[in-house]
Amino acid sequence: MTKKLQITLDEEATKKYLEWVTAQNQAHADEDLEWCGCSIRIELGGPYGAAAYSFGTEPLEFGEADVELI
DSSP, X not given: OOOOEEEEEOHXXXXXXXXXXXXXXXXXXXXXXXXXXXXXXXXXXXXXXXXXXXXXXXXXXXXXXXXEEO
């Protein structure tokens, strides 16, 4: 049987991510540059759960993430 790893950000983390990615996209648009995308880091903390962060020079914690093997 094939398994998938599903990662879901909670509502607050999704809100923070969308604010961050919108600002990144706007900064590129203001400079007349094509947006190059973004990277997110998910840290699995055992009994402490998982969290999502921006990946870059100034890391930003988005918040909790739910990681499920389905």
